[in-house]
Amino acid sequence: MVDEQIEEMNLSRINAWISKSDSAKDKFDKFISLFIAYNMFYNLYAKSKNENANLHENKKNALAVNKLLVLTPDNHKLIKNFYNCLKPNREFIFHLQNRKKENLILQLKNDLCSMKNRKDTKNESQLLQTALECLYTIRCNLFHGRKGIIPKQEKLMDKSTPLLKSFLNMAISKYTQQD
Numbered sequence: 001m002v003d004e005q006i007e008e009m010n011l012s013r014i015n016a017w018i019s020k021s022d023s024a025k026d027k028f029d030k031f032i033s034l035f036i037a038y039n040m041f042y043n044l045y046a047k048s049k050n051e052n053a054n055l056h057e058n059k060k061n062a063l064a065v066n067k068l069l070v071l072t073p074d075n076h077k078l079i080k081n082f083y084n085c086l087k088p089n090r091e092f093i094f095h096l097q098n099r100k101k102e103n104l105i106l107q108l109k110n111d112l113c114s115m116k117n118r119k120d121t122k123n124e125s126q127l128l129q130t131a132l133e134c135l136y137t138i139r140c141n142l143f144h145g146r147k148g149i150i151p152k153q154e155k156l157m158d159k160s161t162p163l164l165k166s167f168l169n170m171a172i173s174k175y176t177q178q179d
Contacts, residue, residue: 045065
């Protein structure tokens with residue numbers, strides 16, 4: 001439902017932001033550039049599904065990309081590394097609560113544990129959804145939280161960026177194969 005020319009232009013801009021992230025030296029610049037690419041992508045994806053999609057429903061659109069993701073050994077490892085960065089840092093528990101005050105770190109832990117014994121697409125989907133929600137919450141906290149980056153946030157961005165890039169590349173690849 002998206003005009004082909006507009007879609008190509010948007011995909012080109014998305015790839016430009018990914019390149020900007022790749023060349024950035026600063027952890028904040030890497031993460032934010034990648035998230036801008038992700039933001040553009042999830043709005044493009046929402047419009048492709050429904051031309052009347054409300055682009056102000058950012059979280060809903062961001063999490064809908066989950067439908068394009070598959071749990072691979074590589075991104076499973078990235079999710080584990082991401083979780084291991086969060087686990088020892090109790091202060092992140094507050095920072096990774098969504099508006100309903102659900103502890104996303106605990107949810108991520110539970111989702112990872114449920115994947116240990118079962119290979120089940122429902123569990124995979126839930127793990128990917130929780131990881132996306134964590135990434136989205138980190139973005140929201142950076143944009144709307146305290147200004148200035150502290151070392152703990154740098155460590156969090158350092159572990160978040162490869163996970164976000166993995167998800168974004170997979171989603172773009174699946175999206176462009178659908179055409």
